Amino acid sequence: MAAPHPTGLFDQKVVVGIADMAVSNNQAVTLATYSLGSCIGVTIYDPVAKVGGLLHVMLPESSIDPDKAQRQPAMFMDTGIPAMFRAAYELKAEKYRVQICVVGGAQVMDSSGFFSIGKRNYQTLCAIMEKHDLKITAEQVGGMVSRSVYLNLATGEVRLKVSGQSEEVVLCRN
């Protein structure tokens, strides 16, 4: 059963650190993650079950450190995405209702391709989405800025803030 929603009194922010994730159906909660550089923040939200998750992925593939992936699956895209979806399914989220937002993946000026971690994170995410027949609802990816992202679990609204700018902007509304 979903947690009751006491009218705004107990609203709280749950901060997801780097290489970490959180999934919840507590509507008093806003999930937040700060400072996505080349890292990618992925939010999912099922508007019917009112279940949402936020993942802060650092690297594309777990094959470089399988032990780490075992202990901390959210560090890598290929282990983090399945882990977040599994946790959301346990709270009765349905795959085809889930809205997916993607933020981050900043990229330095690099024609050599030696420093393209942000780009590779995004490419790996897209490959996983395609494989599982999932579609991204909204995204703000790439560019030369660091971003923070917030998912309101009562409304499913996703907001983001760009470093150096004072205003938050809405990325996706239900």
Next chain:
Amino acid sequence: MQELDDYINKVKHLPPAPRVLPQLLPLLNQADVDCSKVVDVITYDQSLTAAVIQTCNSAYFAGRSPVDDIQEAITRLGFREVYQIVLAVSGSRVLGPEQKGYGIGEGELWKHSVCSSVAAQIIAEDKGDDTSVVFTAALMHDVGKLVLAGALEEIYAKVIEETEANQQSLLESEKKLLGVQHAEIGGRLLARWKFPANLVSAVWFHHTPSAASPYERLASYVYLGNMIAHFLGYGFGHQAFALRGRSDALEILGLTSDDLPRYMIKTVDRFDEVQKLFGVLAEK
């Protein structure tokens, strides 16, 4: 050189020079450090002395009974630990404040600098180089931004526009619009503060490490540390990612781009611990 000095002289609100650091740096290479010499240098700055003792007594270091003078702190913790504390205290004073012209909030430049240092130190450890010098150089690499932030405040919209429209790095936009850029200003500032030549050079060329000869290895560590800090989200402000990816830093250190993810993982793991010591502000 004159142009850089003129620029630095124009700035009204520069932080006081971290005078103790350049005096302690040469001692790092000595096998047997004369404790009284270190005490003399540190006690020269009373508020620094107080802060060092306070840090020694923090939960991170505290032993059975509290330390009450520098002499005892060095005996108990060792010179290298005390050096790290001095670095943390004096570095955060200089790099802590908000830098509006860059869109960098309070504590953000400090956080960026500490993360760069941790990453650079991890790579240097792996390569068997002196990590204290690498850590110090990486910590100070953006000190030139303090000088330029004031001037940029009035023209930052133009800098962003230049950067976006012409695909220029932030450094190139600074040079074009102000005639100077933060890396060379930072190098010059450290020279005026009497930091040793290797640190001056590493900071001066932290965006172009192969030009730092004979200190190109040190500059390369700083370059990669800065890069990793950006990747991990500790690159703040307007167009923070407008910096050029250069493979020469990798070549100089005998690394490939496949090594970077490994160093990123280690940096994240260690940064947590170092944050406690270096008093990086927690996220609000």
